[in-house]
Amino acid sequence: MDAISYQRAGDVGAALAEVNRPGVMFIGGGTNLLDLMKGGVMRPMKLVDITHIDALNGVGTLPDGGLRIGALVRNSDAANHAWVRERYPLLSQALLAGASAQLRNMATVGGNLMQRTRCSYFYDTGFPHCNKRVPGSGCAALEGNNRMHAILGASPQCIATNPSDMSVALAALDAVVRVTGPQGERAIPFAEFHRLPGERPDLDTTLAPGELITSVDLPPPLFAQHSKYLKVRDRASYAFALISVVAALQMDGNTVKSARIALGGVAHKPWRASATEQALVGQSLDRATLQRAAALAVQNARPLRDNGFKVALAQRSIVRAIQQAGGVA
Structure with missing residues (x-):
């Protein structure tokens, strides 16, 4: 792993000010990012720790009867929260189906949304052909081992799949991802948050540079019984x-x-x-x-x-x- 610098942000403004520079990334639980760094897939020069920003934590109700889950809420806490279990049981089920208990205790809701694919050709830098890791280099999975890969929405540039369990539940619930960045705050309908690969498989989401996920909003519950x-x-x-x-x-x-x-x-x-x-x-x-x-x-x-x-x-x-x-x- 390359040498990196580290800074703890005390509030959202401080975090945004630091990350608006080349080679700087946010880090929450780090359960995916640190693996990618150790493997040489991602090489940030500096990490901005957002885990001590109180404004990004907590679960609360919305005026319309929905629920707001802060980006720093741990996956285990979200899955076991009484309001989530009672009003959105499928989200609780999806969270508990992901990873191990130890990882769920560290992983955050915002970080879960930002997971990178687990395609072996993306993870292994010994394979030079991966458009997601090295744009323009090709896609080794097309002719390689593609048992785990996409059957829908793929392109000749990439056939990787999204690994998140939580995101499947949020897609069905029509959640909204709230973000803030250099241009201010905005709300992204969940259907528009993740991208299909197209010609730019290196871009997983529609986040703009420097934007930070602040929360996930759930609409009023409709499907708790079934x-x-x-x-x-x-x-x-x-x-x-x-x-x-x-x-x-x-x-x-x-x-x-x-x-x-x-x-x-x-x-x-x-x-x-x-x-x-x-x-x-x-x-x-x-x-x-x-x-x-x-x-x-x-x-x-x-x-x-x-x-x-x-x-x-x-x-x-x-x-x-x-x-x-x-x-x-």
Whole structure:
């Protein structure tokens, strides 16, 4: 690891003043950033520690009945907060499905949003071809081991997937990411926060240079009674998703009034299955209906040599998650 300098920021203004320089980065829990630094993937010259900024911590209610979660709230604290468990249980489930208890005790909500892909070609600097790490160098995963890679929304420049469990839940909940930076404060709808790779896979999010995540806002709860986060992985703990599914339903008796379906492990960003959501509205949860709706989620899938199994696995997982959310499985 290269020599770096370190500074602790006492407030948001001080943090923004320091990071608005080349080679300077924010650090919270550091559970992802420090790994990337040790591997030589990221080489900041200076770290600005934001963990002592009280304004970025805490969980509070919003005037509309929603919830605001500070960017520095630890993943374990968010998952176990009474308001999150009661009003947004699928978010609690997603947080508890991620990493180990030790990592959840360190990782922050804001840091979780900024996770980099776990593509092995990105992480291993011995592979020269990675457009995410070295723009313009190519994508080794296209012809390499691509079992864990994207089947939706990829580009010839990058087929990496977003690793966050929490973000899949936030995508389904239509959360809003609040940020502040050199140009002031702004609110980013969650669907617009993470990017598809396109021609610039090195850019994971739509954050502008120098911007800092301050909180995540959740709308009023609609799906507390009928929701499920399902994660399918190679081993039962501390593994990233092959496929993950959020199923959140509003039911009118046995009929779906509204639905939110989001997928993880399939794309460069959490993937909302809007066609599946629309196909469920006004329908009962019979298996034939669910199978037809699930097929719509992957109708534009472009599997690779090693990950074609994800197409069928995603459909089965969607059906199972909806059944569990609706209480019919």
